[in-house]
Amino acid sequence: MTNGRNGFLLLGGISSVGAGAVHFMAAGMHTEHATLARLMVVLAAIQCATGLAVLLSERKIVVTSMLAANAFAAGMWAFTRFADVPWIAGLTAEAPQVADTVCAGLGALAAVAAVIGLVRPTATLPPMRSGIAAAAVGVLALAAMLNGVGHVHSHGDTDDHAHAAGDDHAHADAANWPRPWDPTKPIDLSGVSGVTAEQQARATNLVRSTLDGLPAFADVNSVAALGFRSIGDSATGYEHYINMSYIRDNNFLDPAHPESLVYRVDGPNRTLVSAMYIANGKKIDDPTLVDFGGSLMQWHVHENLCWKMGDNGPVVAGVLDDQGNCPPNSVNPGSGNPMVHVWIAPHECGPFAALEGHGAGQASADGRRTDTCTHDHGSGHK
Template sequence: MLSRLERWAIWLVVAGLGALLAGLVWDLAVHRLAPEATAHEEVLAPGNPGHHLFAAGLAVLVAGFCLLAVARLLQRPPASLSGLALAGALPVVVGLACAALALGATATHPEGTGEVAGAVEVEEHAHAASLGTGHEHQQQADAASPVPSLPGVEHPHGTGVPITAQQLLATAELVQRVREAARRYEDVRVAEAEGYRMTTRTFLYHYVNPTYYLDNRTLDVDRIESLVYARGPDGSLKLVGVMFMVRPGLEPPDFGGPLIGWHLHDNLCINPSTWMVEALSDSPSGCPRGTVHVVTGQMLHVWLVDTPAGVFADAEQVIPYLLRLGYRFR
């Protein structure tokens, strides 16, 4: 025969379970109807009623179980085996429920924090370089000239990019030729056999071919100066991009206009015998013993992995997307 306290406990369990399931269904419906609006919401978003209903149901469910445990403890001596089990389970259930609600209230969507931000920080400030992504780089992009409007006519088209058809075709052709030529380097051992040597090993692994770098044949897809690898989900190095390099003092080819983002680094400490970037410093005095302070020539990334950042984007813009695709540090 159930006691009055047990009956109340069972009703609380049923009500809590119903509210929890209703909140879950509500949340699924919201995500289905508005996926863009909920893509980056918190675990317990204030504006999502389904989350509140789910949390309330969980709280009521836990309260019901706790009340049921108390009712059973009042009927059975705590010294018995079942009584001791209930006495031990009660604080565990309450603690887990409180922890779940607290974590849900403070947690945020993973895309805004954590590994992505850490990867960009490490890649930008650690060994990025000639060959990666340093914090001192110069972008060359021409600003669009304002076009005068006719009096009394308002017909906005947004901000345009001043690019000619010739520049657009040349850029598309280069990207296609790079993709075809780079296929032979998908296995890093092939690149090493051809003379490429590792120069950075942070999130991105840059390999430079000294012969191709010194031959002044920029944008020659058969003699690409640098290859960019990242460690894939299976732990092996995957080719994710290439980088054309111009020697210091030389001007890079102007073929794509504002579509192309050439950049340089002026803070590298390089080991001259290995070409490895060992540290970053704004002045020669800050470089470790055995390294030399280097100001690079202009460089241009061409990414082989399609990302919203763009095919010529800076490395720090591409790293978050690579992480979301499963690429990793080690």
């Protein structure tokens, strides 16, 4: 460069600042995992601080600090593409996405530039090339941040979604929710009246993490070893497997510890389609549940199920009849813990849809369900 500064360190410093900026954005999308969000903020601050420091000074300790911060960030990203970090809630294995991949790439670029700066302190880049590279880094970081928040803060196209969802739920107070869900397309929970940006971000992250983590339980023949057992409801077309140890633990909306798994029944075959998260010991109107995703998510309880003892524990025997009676040799224990579905398979009623029909569960004494597509829940529709 014309001033004699190491051009690689200029590029590395800007890359570190860019990676830190994307990390700051990502932290806001993980607020349901407070410890993880705080750690991301700290890492983002270190990346920004060391990047700015390298732009002002080429001292070895400054460059080494930038190298360490960004090598750690990029390495952690690579590790969590394949494995969980069990001692940090929410830091689970997930498929690469645009924002986190760009963030990791910028961190890796900053680390490589730091190594070059340490090994070849007099190395330079032509001013034009270093300037273009630095500008490209800035544009890339901005694009990654816009991509990361695009499906959280965007409120456009609501009319199109309303038509796609159908007239059954095109009500003014519902603001076109629920609407059809296709997990192969970008997650878009935008444009729902009364839902805050924080609620939308939490709900979006829950769907994303469930899509990434739940397939680990796809093989129904392997889940028994983890403590799951069927409740014997395969005749409905869907079979629930519950895990009592997961119900009793302190994990909340954790795809690595789903309290219940839902499989679609096709003869002897079972296809995993949904998690059913259960909030142990909470009431359905608990603010922790109600405020998590706002009206996007509908928690429900089952007040009309009848249970009997099976070979491996309690199983569903049926539902209360019109006179409030259970089938012989079964009992109705009343409403249990609140629960909510998150689908990893397409569903016309959205990612948080409940199974409809007489046994679908009750959200409250009155009010419109936002996890179903119709108002007739006694039709047996699935």
